[in-house]
Structure formats: C-alpha cells, structure tokens
Amino acid sequence: MNHDESRSLYDRALSVLAGGVNSSVRATQPYPFFVERGDGAHVIDADGNRYVDYVMGYGPLLYGHDAPEPVQSAVQKHAAAGPMYGAPTEIEVEHAEFVARHVPSVEMLRFVNSGTEATVSAVRLARGVTGRDKIVVMQGGYHGAQESTLVEGGPDGAKPSTPGIPSSFADHTIPVPFNDEETVREVFAEHGEDIAAVLTEPILANTGIVHPVDGYLEALRDVTEAHGALLIFDEVITGFRVGGLQCAQGKFGVTPDLTTFGKIIGGGFPVGAVGGKAELVEQFTPGGDVFQSGTFSGHPVTMAAGHEYLKYAAENDVYGHVDRLGEKLRAGITDILEDQAPEYTVVGTDSMFKTVFTRHGAAERADACVDGCSQVESCPNYDACPKTGADVSNTETDRWERVFWQEMKDRGVFLTANQFESQFVSYAHTDEDIEKTLEAYKAAL
Ligand SMILES: *Cc1c(COP(=O)(O)O)cnc(C)c1O
Numbered sequence: 001m002n003h004d005e006s007r008s009l010y011d012r013a014l015s016v017l018a019g020g021v022n023s024s025v026r027a028t029q030p031y032p033f034f035v036e037r038g039d040g041a042h043v044i045d046a047d048g049n050r051y052v053d054y055v056m057g058y059g060p061l062l063y064g065h066d067a068p069e070p071v072q073s074a075v076q077k078h079a080a081a082g083p084m085y086g087a088p089t090e091i092e093v094e095h096a097e098f099v100a101r102h103v104p105s106v107e108m109l110r111f112v113n114s115g116t117e118a119t120v121s122a123v124r125l126a127r128g129v130t131g132r133d134k135i136v137v138m139q140g141g142y143h144g145a146q147e148s149t150l151v152e153g154g155p156d157g158a159k160p161s162t163p164g165i166p167s168s169f170a171d172h173t174i175p176v177p178f179n180d181e182e183t184v185r186e187v188f189a190e191h192g193e194d195i196a197a198v199l200t201e202p203i204l205a206n207t208g209i210v211h212p213v214d215g216y217l218e219a220l221r222d223v224t225e226a227h228g229a230l231l232i233f234d235e236v237i238t239g240f241r242v243g244g245l246q247c248a249q250g251k252f253g254v255t256p257d258l259t260t261f262g263k264i265i266g267g268g269f270p271v272g273a274v275g276g277k278a279e280l281v282e283q284f285t286p287g288g289d290v291f292q293s294g295t296f297s298g299h300p301v302t303m304a305a306g307h308e309y310l311k312y313a314a315e316n317d318v319y320g321h322v323d324r325l326g327e328k329l330r331a332g333i334t335d336i337l338e339d340q341a342p343e344y345t346v347v348g349t350d351s352m353f354k355t356v357f358t359r360h361g362a363a364e365r366a367d368a369c370v371d372g373c374s375q376v377e378s379c380p381n382y383d384a385c386p387k388t389g390a391d392v393s394n395t396e397t398d399r400w401e402r403v404f405w406q407e408m409k410d411r412g413v414f415l416t417a418n419q420f421e422s423q424f425v426s427y428a429h430t431d432e433d434i435e436k437t438l439e440a441y442k443a444a445l
Contacts, residue, residue, distance in 0.1 A: 053065070078300045103249070128283060137200065139176065151169075184220065188226075208419060231256040244313070271299075336442050349374065
C-alpha cells in the first residue's frame with residue numbers, strides 16, 4: 001500500500017493542528033491515513049487504498065457511510081432550510097417523542113452537542129437535585145473529556161488523570177472497579193450521605209468491552225436507591241446499539257434514573273442528550289434551576305438525521321442484520337483463536353466486538369460465550385476473561401497496537417487503533433466483508 005498522500009497531509013497537519021489531529025485517538029503510528037470518502041462499509045484513503053471499516057466514526061455510523069435515503073433527504077432539507085435558528089423546531093419534539101417512546105428510563109430529554117456535554121450536564125443535574133457532591137465512577141470507564149470523570153485512583157483516593165484539572169475536582173469522584181459489588185457497597189456504607197450518583201456505562205465499551213457479571217447492574221440499582229443517590233447509565237455507545245431501540249437498559253432490564261446519549265442518536269452529526277424521569281430532567285433551566293444551555297443544542301440537521309436513523313431502524317430489520325454479522329464475526333474469531341491464540345478472549349455483544357489479548361485464557365468456551373464473553377460463571381474461561389478496566393490494561397496492549405493493528409490495516413481492515421476502544425459492524429457490512437475480515441484475522445493473529 002502506498003501512503004504518500006496521507007504522509008504529506010499529516011506533515012501539513014502537524015504545523016497547524018495540535019498533534020496533527022482533532023481528537024487524540026486518531027493519531028495512529030507512524031501517521032494516520034487521511035480519509036477521502038466512505039463507501040458503504042468501506043473507507044477510501046487519500047492514496048486510494050480501500051479498507052473494511054469497523055471504526056465507524058467510533059460508534060455513530062449504524063448504517064455505515066451511505067445513510068438510507070430518508071436520512072439523506074431529511075439532512076439536505078433541514079440544511080437548506082436553516083440550518084439553525086435559536087428558536088425551537090418541530091423536529092426536536094419529534095425526535096424526543098420517539099426516544100421517550102422506546103427507551104425505558106426516558107420520559108423527558110435535553111439535547112446537547114456531544115457525549116461529553118451530556119455527561120457533564122447529567123452530573124451537574126444529579127448534584128443539583130440531590131444537593132450532594134460526590135459521584136462514583138468505574139475505573140476504566142469513559143465519559144468524555146470532562147473534569148469530574150478524568151480521574152485515576154481507587155475508592156481510597158482519586159487524582160486527575162491529566163494536567164489542567166485542579167485536584168479538588170477529583171476529591172468529589174470515587175472510582176471503583178467495575179463488576180465488584182462488594183466495593184461499591186462499602187463505598188456507600190462510608191460515603192452514602194454525600195453521593196449524588198453512580199455514573200457507569202452498562203457495558204464498559206471504551207475499555208476492551210467488559211460485560212457486566214450477573215446481578216451487578218441490579219446491585220448498582222439497589223444500592224443507589226437505598227441511599228437516595230441516582231443511577232446514571234452512560235449509553236453514549238450502547239444507546240441504540242445494544243438491545244436495539246430499547247438500548248442496553250432494556251436488554252439488561254435495569255432502569256436508571258438518568259441516561260446519557262450521543263453517537264447514534266445524532267445520525268452521524270455532533271450530538272448528546274440527557275434523558276430520564278420528568279421530575280429530574282425538568283430541573284434543568286428554565287423549568288428548574290440547574291443551569292444548562294447551548295447555542296447548537298437540538299440542531300435541526302442533527303435532529304433530523306438522528307430521527308430518520310432511528311425511524312428507519314424501527315421499520316427495517318437493521319438490528320437483525322448487524323447483530324447477526326456481529327455474532328458471525330465474534331464466533332469466527334473465537335474459532336481462529338482456539339488454534340492460534342487460545343489465551344486471547346473475544347468480547348462484545350450485538351454489533352460490537354473486540355479481541356482482548358489476555359495472557360492466560362483457556363481455550364474452551366461455554367456455549368453462551370462462543371460469540372463473545374458474556375461472563376458465564378460455568379465458562380472454562382471465566383476466571384481469565386476481563387471483569388474490570390484493570391484486567392484489560394494488563395493485557396498485551398503493545399502487541400495489539402504496534403503489531404496486530406498495523407497488520408490488519410495492511411490487509412485492508414480498519415480497526416480502532418488500540419486495545420481499548422470498541423469496534424462496530426454496520427448495516428452496510430456484508431457476509432463477504434466478514435469472511436474477508438476473518439481471513440485477515442487468521443493471517444495477522
Ligand atoms: C464517546 C463517549 C463519550 C464522549 O462523547 P463525545 O461525543 O466524544 O464527547 C462519553 N461516554 C461514552 C460512553 C462514550 O463512548
């Protein structure tokens with residue numbers, strides 16, 4: 001593969017963009033390829049190389065790069081008509097009605113412009129309505145580039161994970177290990193009066209994809225309720241991806257007080273949203289007194305794209321297709337691992353997948369886990385499959401990033417560039433794409 005054009009674009013970018021990119025995960029080694037255009041499930045780079053794309057914009061692109069016709073025409077219509085006004089529009093109401101109809105926890109919403117803004121607003125709302133300052137988060141969980149959650153440490157003390165955040169922010173955040181019921185109960189026993197909320201992804205999807213063990217989400221529901229704290233599910237990735245239109249909360253049967261959305265809910269345009277019980281969401285200004293506002297919030301083009309995205313999924317077998325291909329891919333990779341790398345673990349569910357380069361896995365899998373670890377206790381691999389963010393960090397992350405990812409790219413398969421971020425199958429992927437991808441796994445592993 002020739003990459004001359006990408007290299008020269010990156011050379012120019014390094015002079016005028018911080019690190020040559022606008023989001024740090026894009027700065028792959030030795031330099032990223034620059035995309036010229038998308039084509040269904042594929043991307044074509046500036047040198048004309050074609051890749052099967054499983055990055056899918058890091059999650060938003062449920063349909064791949066050619067949105068269904070109703071999405072495209074709605075986008076064009078709203079872009080031409082405005083594109084935005086600083087006054088409310090019908091499409092915001094329609095999109096909110098649709099989401100409230102399908103997602104168990106949502107009666108009312110506030111749309112914002114990114115997943116980060118959604119989690120910032122949800123944390124402020126939780127603190128505002130409870131009058132408490134502390135939030136509990138999961139080690140290895142990700143909630144965007146926000147001050148309260150960019151922390152490291154454990155239940156006994158947290159500090160900011162980046163320069164630029166005063167340590168006083170981290171004083172109010174309590175990181176706990178995912179899937180560890182005992183620790184979260186201890187934290188509540190000690191700090192229950194001061195905890196505004198537990199904020200977690202229902203599946204850790206930015207850290208290798210870690211599925212909850214049986215009963216864990218229920219335990220979070222129980223302990224928050226008992227202490228008058230809120231449970232917030234960050235469904236920025238899992239929303240309208242896991243469990244279809246009911247989202248992961250519907251699939252797991254655990255209803256949080258607040259839910260944050262992003263990615264798919266904007267149909268490929270910048271978006272975020274906070275949804276939940278009306279009595280809570282109403283506390284945002286102007287109905288309540290928890291300040292929240294945004295110039296671009298509820299942008300008509302975004303709302304139209306998101307709404308047509310979800311409506312199309314309600315009317316066509318979109319989730320049937322992406323989930324079937326996801327299962328086929330995960331089962332195919334599991335087969336390959338059995339021969340070539342029995343210590344590695346396939347993770348993911350629905351249309352998400354990843355291979356975690358665990359160091360000590362068993363070759364055998366329980367039936368329920370042959371298409372991705374679902375934390376079945378009787379599985380021979382149960383003790384080795386990742387349960388926490390730390391379990392994923394302790395894997396062969398360098399090999400993943402420096403050898404495997406590069407080899408897959410050279411074979412025309414575009415994966416997320418590190419061990420941690422999820423990968424996605426879209427409605428545009430075909431059985432042929434999956435077979436080609438499995439061949440590449442066989443050769444690269
Ligand atoms: C992507 C993501 C975010 C941040 O969303 P942005 O739109 O990038 O700000 C927050 N939470 C989760 C779970 C995410 O996957």
